[in-house]
Amino acid sequence: MTSVDVRLALGQSIDDIDILTALEDLIPYGFDGTATLKERPLAVVFPRSTAQVAAVVRWARQARVPITSRGNGTGLSGGSVPIAGGIVLCLNHLDRIIELDRANLTLRVQAGVVTQDIFNAADAIGLFYPPDPGSMKISTIGGNVAENSGGLRGLKYGVTRDYVMSMEVVLADGSICRLGTGCVKDVAGYSLRDLFIGSEGTLGVVTEVLLKLLPRPAARRTLLATFAAMDEAAAAVSAIIAAGIVPCTMEFLDRRTIRCVEDFAHVGLPTDAEAVLLIEADGHPAAVADEVVQIEKLCRDHHATTVRVAADAAEATRLATARRSAFSALARLRPTTILEDVTVPRSELAGMIRDVEAIALRHDVQIATFGHFGDGNLHPTILTDERDTAEMHRVEAAITAIVEAALARGGTITGEHGVGLAKKPFLRRQLGDASFDLMCLVKRSLDPEGLLNPGKIFDLPA
Amino acid sequence: MSTPVPSPKVAPGPTRHLGAMDYSVLQQCMHCGMCLPTCPTYVETKLERHSPRGRIALMRAVADGELAVTKAFGEEMYYCLGCLACTTACPAGVDYPKLFEAARAEVEEAKVLDSPKRNAIRATVLRGIFMRPRLLRFVGRLLWIWQASGGQSLFRRLQLNRLLPSNLRRLEPQAPTIRTRFSHQLIRAIEFPIEPKPARRVAVLTGCVQDLAFSEINRATVDVLRANGCEVHTPPVQPCCGSLHAHNGDLASARELARRQIDLIDPDQFDAIISNAGGCGSHLSHYDHLLADDDAYAAKATTWSRKLRDIHEYLVEINFRAPQAQPSPQVVTYHESCHLCHGQNVSVQPRDILRAIPGVELRECGESSWCCGSAGIYNITHPKTSAWLQDRKLDHLTATGADIVATANPGCHLQIANGLHSQGDEHTTVEHPIVLLARAYAAESD
Numbered sequence: 083m084t085s086v087d088v089r090l091a092l093g094q095s096i097d098d099i100d101i102l103t104a105l106e107d108l109i110p111y112g113f114d115g116t117a118t119l120k121e122r123p124l125a126v127v128f129p130r131s132t133a134q135v136a137a138v139v140r141w142a143r144q145a146r147v148p149i150t151s152r153g154n155g156t157g158l159s160g161g162s163v164p165i166a167g168g169i170v171l172c173l174n175h176l177d178r179i180i181e182l183d184r185a186n187l188t189l190r191v192q193a194g195v196v197t198q199d200i201f202n203a204a205d206a207i208g209l210f211y212p213p214d215p216g217s218m219k220i221s222t223i224g225g226n227v228a229e230n231s232g233g234l235r236g237l238k239y240g241v242t243r244d245y246v247m248s249m250e251v252v253l254a255d256g257s258i259c260r261l262g263t264g265c266v267k268d269v270a271g272y273s274l275r276d277l278f279i280g281s282e283g284t285l286g287v288v289t290e291v292l293l294k295l296l297p298r299p300a301a302r303r304t305l306l307a308t309f310a311a312m313d314e315a316a317a318a319v320s321a322i323i324a325a326g327i328v329p330c331t332m333e334f335l336d337r338r339t340i341r342c343v344e345d346f347a348h349v350g351l352p353t354d355a356e357a358v359l360l361i362e363a364d365g366h367p368a369a370v371a372d373e374v375v376q377i378e379k380l381c382r383d384h385h386a387t388t389v390r391v392a393a394d395a396a397e398a399t400r401l402a403t404a405r406r407s408a409f410s411a412l413a414r415l416r417p418t419t420i421l422e423d424v425t426v427p428r429s430e431l432a433g434m435i436r437d438v439e440a441i442a443l444r445h446d447v448q449i450a451t452f453g454h455f456g457d458g459n460l461h462p463t464i465l466t467d468e469r470d471t472a473e474m475h476r477v478e479a480a481i482t483a484i485v486e487a488a489l490a491r492g493g494t495i496t497g498e499h500g501v502g503l504a505k506k507p508f509l510r511r512q513l514g515d516a517s518f519d520l521m522c523l524v525k526r527s528l529d530p531e532g533l534l535n536p537g538k539i540f541d542l543p544a
Numbered sequence: 545m546s547t548p549v550p551s552p553k554v555a556p557g558p559t560r561h562l563g564a565m566d567y568s569v570l571q572q573c574m575h576c577g578m579c580l581p582t583c584p585t586y587v588e589t590k591l592e593r594h595s596p597r598g599r600i601a602l603m604r605a606v607a608d609g610e611l612a613v614t615k616a617f618g619e620e621m622y623y624c625l626g627c628l629a630c631t632t633a634c635p636a637g638v639d640y641p642k643l644f645e646a647a648r649a650e651v652e653e654a655k656v657l658d659s660p661k662r663n664a665i666r667a668t669v670l671r672g673i674f675m676r677p678r679l680l681r682f683v684g685r686l687l688w689i690w691q692a693s694g695g696q697s698l699f700r701r702l703q704l705n706r707l708l709p710s711n712l713r714r715l716e717p718q719a720p721t722i723r724t725r726f727s728h729q730l731i732r733a734i735e736f737p738i739e740p741k742p743a744r745r746v747a748v749l750t751g752c753v754q755d756l757a758f759s760e761i762n763r764a765t766v767d768v769l770r771a772n773g774c775e776v777h778t779p780p781v782q783p784c785c786g787s788l789h790a791h792n793g794d795l796a797s798a799r800e801l802a803r804r805q806i807d808l809i810d811p812d813q814f815d816a817i818i819s820n821a822g823g824c825g826s827h828l829s830h831y832d833h834l835l836a837d838d839d840a841y842a843a844k845a846t847t848w849s850r851k852l853r854d855i856h857e858y859l860v861e862i863n864f865r866a867p868q869a870q871p872s873p874q875v876v877t878y879h880e881s882c883h884l885c886h887g888q889n890v891s892v893q894p895r896d897i898l899r900a901i902p903g904v905e906l907r908e909c910g911e912s913s914w915c916c917g918s919a920g921i922y923n924i925t926h927p928k929t930s931a932w933l934q935d936r937k938l939d940h941l942t943a944t945g946a947d948i949v950a951t952a953n954p955g956c957h958l959q960i961a962n963g964l965h966s967q968g969d970e971h972t973t974v975e976h977p978i979v980l981l982a983r984a985y986a987a988e989s990d
Contacts, residue, residue, distance in 0.1 A: 106616045107591070109605050110598030115576045155592070156577040174590055196581070220580045410635035417571040419636065468571070 083147060088125040088169060091145060096137045100128035100175070111170050114155040114162040115217065117420045118468045119503060123150070123164035128175045132250060132258060132289040138171055139287065140256035148533045151283040153194060153222030158421055159502030161229055161282040161538055173224050176289060179203055187295045188247060188264055193224030193288050200293065210298040212239035215498070216409070224288050230280030232498030234331045237456030238364075239296075241498065243279045250290035251278055254529040264292055277524070282500055283535040285528045301367035302330070303374045304398035307381040307389045308355040312336065315357035316432035318384035319455050322361075323428070325380060327373050332456035333360040333405045336435055339412065339450040339463075340404075346411035349404045355387060359455065360405045362398075408452045409463070416448065416465040422481065424488035425459040425497030437487040438462045445480040447473070459497035482508075501539045509540050560653055561646040561795075562607040570607055572638045573600045579630035584915050584933055585623055593620060596630035596640060603647050613654035621647045622657070623929075625922055626791055627915035628826075628886035641826075641887070642833065648793035670794050674752065674784045675801070681726060684756035688722035718923070718962050720757035720954075727755045727762040728780035735766055735776045743773035744815045744862065749805075749828065751821045752784045753954040764982035765820045765855055771985045772864050779808050785819075787827030790834070791920055802831045803841055811848040820855040820978060822881025822953035823920065826888050828852050854884060855978055856893035856952065864897070867984035871903030876980070877946035878906065879937065879960060880913045881953030894977045898950055901984045910940040918959035934963045942972070950977045 085103035092101055102108070103125045113120040124147070129135045142149050148168035155162055164170050176192040182203060183189070189211070191200060197211075197218040204211045214233035215221055221231070227249065232241040248262030262268065262275035278285055309315040319332055335343065335358040344351045351358060359381070363373040374391055381389050392398035413419040426434045435451055438460070442449040453460035462484055466477050485495050485508045495501070495508045510518045522542055525532075532542065562570070579596040580586050592598035599620060605611035624644065631640045651657060673680050690696050699705065705716050727750040736742065746769060750762045766776045786801030805828075809817060819825035832849035835841045853861070876898055885891040891913070898906050917923060917933030937960065941949050949960055949972060961974045 102591070104616060105611060106602060106614065106620065107593050109611060110592035110595070110601045113575050113601070115574070117574055154577055154580060155575075177590075198581075217577060220577050410637070413574060413636040414572075417568040419574050467568070469567070 083124065083145065083167070085124050088147065092125070092127065092138070092141060095141050096134060098130075099134055099138070100130070102126040102128075111152070111155070111172070112164060114152070114157040114160065116158055116160040116163065116502070116504060117418055119160045119163045121164045121166050123168055123170045126170040126172055128172050130175055132176075132252065135171065135173070135176075135252045135287055135289050136256045136258055138169075139252050139254065142169065142533055143254065143256065143531055146531070146533065148536050149283075149287075150535050150538075151224070151228070151287045153225035154196070154220050156217035156221045157225060157229055157502065158423070158499040159229070159496065159504040161500050161502035161535070162225065163503060165536060171287060173287070173289070174222055176224075180290070182207070183264075184209075186264060187297075189293045189295055190290065191223055191293065192290055193227075194222050197221050197223055197226055204295050205298065208298050209295040211245065211293060211295055213242045213245060223291055223293070227279055227288050227291055228281065228283050229500040230498075232454075232457075232459065234333060234454060236454060236459065236498075237332060238328045238330045243276065245294045246275065246279055246291055247294050248292040249275060249278065249288050251286040251288055253286045254531065254534050258289075262292070280500065282502060282538050284525060284538055285534065287534075299330075299364035299366075301370040302362060302364040302398070303370050304392040304401050305361045305363075305374060305377055305381075305389065306392075306401040306404065307359045307361070307386040308352055309357040309359070309385065310355065310387055311385075312357045312432050312435055314385045315359050315455070318359065318381050318386065319431075320429065321380045321384060322377055323456075325376060327363070327376060329361050329373070329377065329456065330364040331360070331362045332454070334358060334452060334455040335360075335405065335408055336439075336451040339408050339452045342411040342415065342450060343404055343407055346414065347403055347407040349400070349407075351404055352387065358404060360402060362402075405452070409461075412450050412463045412465060416467055418466045418468040420464040420466065420477065420481070421499075422462040422464065422484060423453075423459060423497050423499045424462070424484055424493055424495060425457070426488055426491045426493035428456070428458040430491040430493065431455060431458050431460065434460060434488060434491055434493070437491075438484055441480050441483045441487065445476045445483065447476050447480045449480065457497070458493070503538060506538075506540060559606055559613065559650055561650040562603050562643075563609075565607070565642070565646055567607065569639050569642055570600065570604045572636050573597055573604075573634075574636050575601065576635065578635055579633045582629040582633040584625060584627065584629070585929065588929060588932065594623060596634075599624060599647070600638065600640075600643060603643055606647075606650065613650055613656055615656045618651040618654070618656040621651050622925065625882075625915050625917075625919040625929075627882035627919060629882065629913065629915065632886045632889075632913070641830065645790050645793075645795060648791070649795050650793075652793035666792070666794075670789055670792060671797060674788055675797060677752075677781050677783050680752055680784070681756070684722050684726065687719070687756075688724065691722055692724070717966075718958065720753065720958050722756050723759045725759060727759045727778070730759050730763040731766050731778045733778060733780055735770055735778070737770045737773045737775055739773050741773075742775035745775045745813070746777070746816045746818050746858075747809045747814045748776055748778045748818045748820075749785065749809075749824065750778060750782050751819075751824050751954065753958075754821050754824075755782075758954055758957065758976070761820060761976045761979055764976065764979045765818065767982040768855070768859065768864070768978055768985060769818065772859065772862060777809075777814070782808065785824045785828050786834075787824055788920060790827055795834075798827075799834055799838065802834050802845065803838070806831070806841060806844050806848055811844060811851050814851060816853045816858055817848065817851050818853055818855050818858055820952065820976070822854070822884030822887065823955055825852070825854045826883035829888060854888055854890045854893075854952075856884075856897055857888070857890045859981075860893040860896055864900075866900040867902060867981065867988060869902050869984050869987035869990070872987070873903045873905070874948055874980075875905045875907060875944075875946045876948045876950050877909045877941055877944040878912060878977070879909065879916060879941065879949055879951040879956060881951060881956050882913070882915050882919070884952055885913045894950070894952060897977050897981055901980055904980070907944040907946050909944045909946075911936070912940075914940075916956050916959045918953075918955035920955060923959060930959075934959055938963045938967065942969070947972060948980070949974045950980065952976055952978070
């Protein structure tokens with residue numbers, strides 16, 4: 083089948099469906115936010131209703147054409163990179179906020195609504211949608227659900243899964259079903275909703291989501307601490323948690339990241355520091371004020387070299403600049419930037435950072451690490467050049483070593499980016515055979531023809 | 545782990561501009577998508593082809609020989625406003641201006657957009673009028689005679705514009721009002737600071753449109769520099785800076801104009817070279833890149849770029865004196881010229897200057913750093929998108945309730961003034977921040 087065939091056939095079977103097949107349109111849909119991955123689709127299709135999504139899925143099944151569903155293509159594991167010979171089902175025109183329910187604190191949206199718009203809609207009436215993936219200014223909620231995206235607030239507020247109450251899904255046979263309800267308590271049968279969250283478009287196409295909202299925290303305070311050793315930063319984090327304080331975010335930068343950030347953004351970080359912690363507490367003003375005093379004391383007790391507490395919002399923004407510019411500062415250094423997201427139990431984080439440093443040295447690659455200390459999710463960032471074949475081999479070896487080190491520490495191969503294509507080789511090792519086979523069984527049951535984003539998360543054994 | 549995708553070379557030989565450039569500039573885009581929500585053409589269409597990362601993917605495909613320089617490619621490169629909002633949003637620091645200019649040069653070389661009309665316009669405007677400053681002033685003078693003699697108002701009263709072809713009919717009311725006196729008639733070649741001992745020696749660039757339609761802004765620029773201890777040199781006949789040429793794929797003419805500019809104003813003789821138009825300044829500050837391969841000029845061009853300053857940037861840098869006049873209450877909102885904020889990273893300084901003026905209340909508008917749709921000659925080539933952006937801009941500006949819209953680029957100035965006029969708003973005025981500052985200095989002696 084060619085692009086022209088797809089255009090003709092789809093155009094004939096579905097009224098008013100938007101299809102792009104020109105080479106100048108296919109090239110820009112050949113990738114998502116993942117470094118070095120690309121593939122050319124046969125066509126890009128833009129449904130404008132759930133009914134059209136269902137019609138496209140039915141057509142694809144009959145024509146035996148694989149489908150990759152996609153929002154705004156910001157994923158970091160290759161989940162929405164097209165399949166050769168397949169079509170892209172782009173849901174970003176399904177972008178309506180359907181209903182904001184203040185009595186039940188819920189928001190019903192179409193899959194293509196941008197995460198930031200969801201946050202803003204809630205914020206405008208004093209409510210709060212906590213998940214804040216790094217790409218939230220442009221990522222869509224459908225993509226967030228498909229990848230079960232995290233963000234900086236994971237420690238206290240959890241991830242996308244914790245805010246999905248129900249969803250509308252188009253299944254592989256083109257039927258439309260609702261999973262979950264608007265009830266806070268609901269134990270009717272299997273939680274199929276949870277099965278679809280994080281399924282990366284391999285089980286169905288999410289078209290609509292009912293989200294849970296929270297009241298907006300009344301106060302927020304920010305604090306930045308520097309340490310002469312990563313272990314001391316880790317000890318401070320453990321002490322804060324042990325004291326019964328759950329900050330909204332606890333972010334860290336390692337030595338290499340600190341130096342890059344200072345070179346790039348000149349935010350006044352001591353370049354001899356081994357670790358920086360950016361901590362944010364939110365909640366009732368009195369509670370926050372008390373927590374900040376305790377956090378500051380605990381940081382000093384654990385040998386923080388400096389501690390700065392922001393006096394106001396403007397200063398908080400300045401302090402947060404160090405963390406916010408981490409990725410930008412690193413991404414400028416080399417032509418190719420690969421963002422990793424292995425995650426370990428919090429207590430293993432300092433050791434894991436040491437492992438990464440040793441691996442970088444052993445494989446002679448440039449790696450700087452920053453991430454979310456509170457939830458053990460680290461982002462070793464590999465700076466390289468995809469044209470340098472020899473270096474790319476070393477990079478691959480280093481990534482394998484990082485993943486193995488994380489698994490050895492009881493961690494996971496991905497904390498928030500998803501498996502997609504990037505982490506596929508490691509999935510069985512993490513899950514074990516029985517669990518891996520169970521996943522394959524689920525996939526075969528729900529998508530017997532294997533047309534929904536095939537080859538993502540895992541390759542089905544023959 | 546991700547594996548690198550080798551780039552198959554299907555076309556013969558690399559293309560002259562994209563194919564020949566340092567590949568790492570193309571590669572620097574990691575297609576993360578952070579540029580998408582800031583790109584007006586993406587927001588208008590929600591299609592990747594019309595986004596910065598989509599365009600870069602197409603450029604890279606051309607460089608890799610996977611895509612020929614097609615008409616669709618050409619149209620895409622000209623659908624881009626060149627507003628550079630993407631460069632501010634880009635975490636990886638992609639040099640989009642360089643890519644954009646190379647891509648347009650590629651399009652011109654491949655002649656995929658050629659038509660007799662387009663070629664004639666380009667020959668007249670780019671290689672004719674805007675290469676010859678005296679001819680440009682002559683054309684400006686003719687236009688002034690037309691406007692001052694009453695010819696234009698008679699023409700409009702008699703509705704003779706119905707006789708014009710449709711695109712000219714639309715443009716006629718947008719033509720700027722030409723000033724009675726051009727810059728050289730307002731500014732002496734050398735003017736001395738108000739304080740007797742000059743602390744600094746600067747050159748002022750008068751621009752093309754600025755010279756004809758906003759010469760009082762140039763006068764104000766000289767005034768505020770004099771008020772801040774500068775000896776000001778303003779050569780009476782200045783060539784176009786070449787930004788129009790570089791942005792429209794004519795890099796050869798752009799280089800020629802840059803050389804003439806450097807011949808006229810030797811950067812070694814000045815502490816700073818001052819631009820007061822966002823669009824010009826952004827281009828002028830890149831002469832070092834433009835002439836990097838020119839053995840005779842590369843060194844001078846590097847000095848030039850190092851000394852080139854936007855007027856607001858320079859005033860803040862030299863710790864300008866706050867005017868001490870009696871406050872005259874005025875509510876001002878600030879629209880950022882794209883090439884001032886995204887192209888030169890000058891965003892805080894114009895606001896600092898406005899706030900320093902006694903009586904000014906600065907009210908921020910929404911999307912202050914969004915393009916107003918002027919974008920060089922974009923309002924002529926893409927009227928629909930331009931009008932959409934103009935409306936969006938006016939909505940934000942009028943929502944502030946400000947009496948004055950301050951902006952520092954002639955294209956934006958005209959676009960906003962024309963928009964206000966066509967909405968029937970005869971109250972709100974558009975001013976350059978430096979004109980407001982000059983007025984405040986002048987009011988000190990009142």
